[in-house]
Amino acid sequence: MDKLQEGAEIQLSKIKITYRKYLDMITPHSAYRWIGSFSLIFLFMLRIVLTEGWYIVCYTWAIYLLNMFLQFLTPKFDPSLEQEFENESIEQGTSKMTEEDDEFKPFIRRLPEFRFWLKTTNATLIALVCSIIPFCDIPVFWPILLVYFIILFALTMRRQIQHMLKYKYLPFDLGKTKYAGNSK
Structure with a gap:
């Protein structure tokens, strides 16, 4: 039994290493990665439209993507929390920052x-798999989900x-000043 378990662990380790190798290979190719992802998203949306079902799966997937997009747009160190910390330290008299510190x-x-x-x-791959499973096709009135998602997206x-x-x-490089280096 121990040899079987060791063999399974070795195979799992090889799979993880191979997975990591392919992730490392595609990391610098962001345009191709996103083209592939948008192709998957297109396939998923096409499946939802053509089958006229799995609206709950689609709604859950969209909420998850919205959450990921918000995390992508948000700074790692939230300025509102830093401002609260600075206000507390000023009240306690422990702040060393001056207004000229920019x-x-x-x-x-x-x-x-x-x-x-x-x-x-x-998430798109999981949603595609879930759209194949009949158990996940819960009947709902999809226009309500669509309107609710649009309102949620707009408010967020x-x-x-x-x-x-x-x-x-x-959070984007659009409109930011770009400096040219020495071109000698």
Whole structure:
């Protein structure tokens, strides 16, 4: 029995190493990764539309992706929490920061792009598998789910954009100053 268990552990270890190897190989190719993910998303959406079912699976998948997208847009160190900490330390008299301290803090995402891609792809694959299982096809009135998701998306994005404007951070490189290096 022990030899069988050891053999299974060795095979599992080999599978993990191979999986990690392929992930490492595709890491620098972000455009191709996202094209593959959007192809999977297109297949999943096509399946939902053509079969006219599995709306709960689609809704759950969409809520999960919205959550991942919010984590992707949010900084790792939340400025609102840092501001509360600074206010508490000022009240206690322990703050050493002055108003002239305007230190550069780079934008670090709570969820890095690669992990966002990986979780999106995994969630889409799981949703595709669930859309094959008849047990997961729970009958619902899909327009209500769609309207609820649109409202949830709009309110959540509005709150996130207000947070970005209040604390003056931009999670994308669009509109940021780019400096040219010495071209000698």
